[in-house]
Amino acid sequence: MLINYPFIAVFFIASVIFPFIPLIMGYLVAPKRPTEGKKSTYECGLEAIGDIWVQFRVQYYLYAIAFVVFDVEVVFLYPWAVSFGQIGVFALIAMSIFLLILVASLIYDWRKGALEWI
Amino acid sequence: MNIAFPDINMLVILPLIVIFGSALALLLIDLFFIPAGNKKITGYLALAGLLFTGLAGVPLWGMEESSFSGMVVVDTFALTLNVIFIIIAAITIIISLDYLPRQGIEQGEFYPLILFATGSFVLLAQSTNLILIFLGIELLSITLYVLTGFAYPRLSSEEAAMKYLLLGAFAAGFFVYGIALIYGETMTVDLNQIRLYLTELESSSTAAVPGPTLLLIGGALVLIAFSFKIALVPFHMWTPDVYEGAPTPVTAFMSVGTKGAALAALIRIVTIALPTVQDAWVPVLAVLAAATMIVGNVGAVAQTNVKRMLAYSSVGHAGYIVLGVVAMSAHGIEAFLFYLLAYSLTNLGAFAVIIVLEQRGESAWSLDDFSGLGQRQPMLAVAMALFMLSLAGVPPTAGYLGKFFVFAAAWESGLGWLVLIGVITSAIAIFFYLRIIVRMFMHEPVRDVQPALHRSITWTIAVAAGAVLLFGFMPNLFIDLAQRSVIALGG
Amino acid sequence: MINAVPLSAVLTIAAALFCIGLFGAMSRRNAVSILMGVELMLNSVNINLVAFWRYLQPDLITGQVFAIFVITVAAAEAAVGLAMVIAIYRSRQTVYIDTVDSMKG
Numbered sequence: 001m002l003i004n005y006p007f008i009a010v011f012f013i014a015s016v017i018f019p020f021i022p023l024i025m026g027y028l029v030a031p032k033r034p035t036e037g038k039k040s041t042y043e044c045g046l047e048a049i050g051d052i053w054v055q056f057r058v059q060y061y062l063y064a065i066a067f068v069v070f071d072v073e074v075v076f077l078y079p080w081a082v083s084f085g086q087i088g089v090f091a092l093i094a095m096s097i098f099l100l101i102l103v104a105s106l107i108y109d110w111r112k113g114a115l116e117w118i
Numbered sequence: 119m120n121i122a123f124p125d126i127n128m129l130v131i132l133p134l135i136v137i138f139g140s141a142l143a144l145l146l147i148d149l150f151f152i153p154a155g156n157k158k159i160t161g162y163l164a165l166a167g168l169l170f171t172g173l174a175g176v177p178l179w180g181m182e183e184s185s186f187s188g189m190v191v192v193d194t195f196a197l198t199l200n201v202i203f204i205i206i207a208a209i210t211i212i213i214s215l216d217y218l219p220r221q222g223i224e225q226g227e228f229y230p231l232i233l234f235a236t237g238s239f240v241l242l243a244q245s246t247n248l249i250l251i252f253l254g255i256e257l258l259s260i261t262l263y264v265l266t267g268f269a270y271p272r273l274s275s276e277e278a279a280m281k282y283l284l285l286g287a288f289a290a291g292f293f294v295y296g297i298a299l300i301y302g303e304t305m306t307v308d309l310n311q312i313r314l315y316l317t318e319l320e321s322s323s324t325a326a327v328p329g330p331t332l333l334l335i336g337g338a339l340v341l342i343a344f345s346f347k348i349a350l351v352p353f354h355m356w357t358p359d360v361y362e363g364a365p366t367p368v369t370a371f372m373s374v375g376t377k378g379a380a381l382a383a384l385i386r387i388v389t390i391a392l393p394t395v396q397d398a399w400v401p402v403l404a405v406l407a408a409a410t411m412i413v414g415n416v417g418a419v420a421q422t423n424v425k426r427m428l429a430y431s432s433v434g435h436a437g438y439i440v441l442g443v444v445a446m447s448a449h450g451i452e453a454f455l456f457y458l459l460a461y462s463l464t465n466l467g468a469f470a471v472i473i474v475l476e477q478r479g480e481s482a483w484s485l486d487d488f489s490g491l492g493q494r495q496p497m498l499a500v501a502m503a504l505f506m507l508s509l510a511g512v513p514p515t516a517g518y519l520g521k522f523f524v525f526a527a528a529w530e531s532g533l534g535w536l537v538l539i540g541v542i543t544s545a546i547a548i549f550f551y552l553r554i555i556v557r558m559f560m561h562e563p564v565r566d567v568q569p570a571l572h573r574s575i576t577w578t579i580a581v582a583a584g585a586v587l588l589f590g591f592m593p594n595l596f597i598d599l600a601q602r603s604v605i606a607l608g609g
Numbered sequence: 610m611i612n613a614v615p616l617s618a619v620l621t622i623a624a625a626l627f628c629i630g631l632f633g634a635m636s637r638r639n640a641v642s643i644l645m646g647v648e649l650m651l652n653s654v655n656i657n658l659v660a661f662w663r664y665l666q667p668d669l670i671t672g673q674v675f676a677i678f679v680i681t682v683a684a685a686e687a688a689v690g691l692a693m694v695i696a697i698y699r700s701r702q703t704v705y706i707d708t709v710d711s712m713k714g
Contacts (some may be wrong), residue, residue: 005613049616058695058699059693061691062692062695064691065692066693068684068687068688069168069684069685071684071690072681073678073681073684074685075677075680075681076677076681079670079673079674079677100140104142104145104146107146108145108146108149111149111150112149115625147680153626170690187658224653243699249613249671249674249678252679252682253678253682256682256685257685259685259686260685260689263689263693264689267693267696270696271696271700272699276693276696276700276701276709277697277709277710278692279693280640280694280697280706280709281706283686283689283690283693284634284640284644284647284690284706285644287644287686287690288634288647288650290647290651290682290686291627291631291634291647291650291651293628293655294651294679295627295650295653295657297675298657298661298675299657299669300663301658301672301675302620302657302661302665305661305665306671307664307671307675350647454649467685586709
């Protein structure tokens with residue numbers, strides 16, 4: 001098994017070196033005659049407008065937070081689903097209670113208006 | 119792989135089901151049926167939920183049983199603690215009823231959150247499994263982060279919540295890392311099996327086999343995390359800021375509830391899992407307790423803000439309570455339970471008085487607010503004086519007996535130097551508690567403070583003061599119960 | 610496969626990650642970065658738990674289950690933390706915790 005590791009090392013080194021060689025060659029070989037147009041930020045050929053640090057609305061973060069919580073809670077469904085065949089009705093009831101609690105919190109979110117895009 | 123279900127006795131987790139069920143139901147009821155501006159109804163319903171939780175404990179009385187493959191246990195120790203926690207939560211809710219609208223921060227979620235936090239206390243008192251203890255600690259912490267920030271948009275409240283959250287999350291990292299190491303050493307997270315592992319290791323240990331190194335490192339990390347939660351020096355830095363910034367009822371709630379619940383879990387861990395490695399952790403905890411008593415009480419002397427002073431004083435009291443744990447004896451646990459009850463009643467009463475005096479907005483909670491209170495509100499001043507005397511440990515109050523019991527337990531266990539430090543720091547403490555009494559009775563009023571005395575809060579203060587006196591004169595009312603809890607724990 | 614990488618190597622990586630997270634949490638001013646450091650600490654614990662389970666006790670699932678609990682709890686904590694960061698940003702226009710320090714003593 002250990003014999004496989006040198007291959008990984010070779011690939012790792014190669015992948016680090018590979019992108020740098022063209023960059024360095026270009027730096028060495030290319031002529032440098034900068035003009036105003038060449039130095040400007042490239043954005044589809046147009047002048048860049050505004051700051052690149054755009055502020056998202058706060059609503060976006062509320063969505064994200066709610067998503068993270070619900071998304072992660074679902075992790076508990078995986079072990080349950082995998083062993084569903086062996087554990088039967090009791091686990092089904094237990095999982096239903098768990099999901100009911102999640103639904104309750106979803107109702108709470110919804111009723112509080114956290115899901116509305118104003 | 120065939121999965122066999124362990125025997126499950128739902129009765130064992132009945133208090134947990136009731137309190138979490140009522141908290142969840144209350145959250146939705148509040149959302150749909152309780153109109154804004156009338157959230158007191160939610161508070162009354164929360165009190166009903168607490169009552170049901172207490173009633174759920176009645177059929178379990180005298181039971182001593184564990185279930186869910188030994189994850190949860192119900193015994194007199196847990197049930198006694200549950201009663202104390204329910205009292206704490208009930209007093210917190212009652213003193214919040216008028217406070218929240220007065221401060222303009224009335225939201226229906228406050229009461230379900232208190233119930234969730236109380237549920238986590240109950241969980242901590244009942245669990246004998248490190249995963250469950252972790253869940254309990256985290257549930258407690260997360261609800262308290264939110265409650266601390268409840269006075270949003272008051273800046274100090276937000277700031278306190280943020281500080282508490284960052285340090286708490288930090289402590290959580292230590293806690294799980296410690297548990298992971300313990301799991302790596304013992305291959306179990308069950309407290310009873312950890313003890314079995316250790317006794318086996320002890321009997322088979324030779325010079326060739328090293329001691330349970332991973333377990334000791336893990337135990338140290340867990341102890342650090344607990345020190346954060348209980349606010350033991352040197353992990354107490356967050357306490358004054360958080361206690362000052364949080365809404366006053368929340369400060370009262372966490373100054374007593376969190377300490378009690380976290381210490382209950384710590385007692386379970388050290389008495390069930392770690393009695394064979396006593397030599398490793400008892401000295402550490404003893405030094406922490408000594409440092410806590412000194413720093414807490416000396417720090418309080420310099421404070422002019424009453425809320426901050428009580429924060430430092432609660433740090434000091436954490437040190438005294440830990441003495442009961444360090445003693446590692448039946449008397450120690452008895453003393454812990456009595457001290458917790460006495461301290462809870464006293465501290466909640468003292469905070470109730472502060473709430474009565476607190477003005478809307480950025481209140482300074484300055485000592486000046488207490489000047490001349492003896493002339494304007496003699497009964498209130500007398501109650502506050504009683505609470506201060508009880509905190510200082512002056513007879514004939516419950517606080518005095520609590521201190522006496524923990525000192526006696528520590529003395530019996532041969533920790534004379536700790537008792538000495540305890541007595542000296544208590545003497546220091548008398549100074550700053552007396553300062554408030556002197557202000558109230560011997561100074562002229564500095565500014566006009568209109569006490570917001572409502573019927574519910576007046577009664578709460580009266581009952582708390584009465585209970586402090588009652589337990590001061592007749593400690594046997596509770597001691598019998600505490601003694602039975604000790605036998606149940608097998609301490 | 611299990612013999613190729615010794616348990617101690619995995620534990621060392623986990624410990625290194627824990628220390629990186631610890632350093633991140635202690636050295637950053639930005640509240641979000643601190644939360645990220647804490648998350649790193651918790652995730653290193655997950656590596657630990659899963660490694661202990663796989664190497665020492667593959668028949669029982671305690672380690673795995675604990676790891677799942679740690680993940681969910683960490684998510685809940687992060688959610689509360691981020692919500693609080695947003696609240697503070699709304700009222701103070703900053704996420705740097707050293708500027709959020711009005712209480713002293």
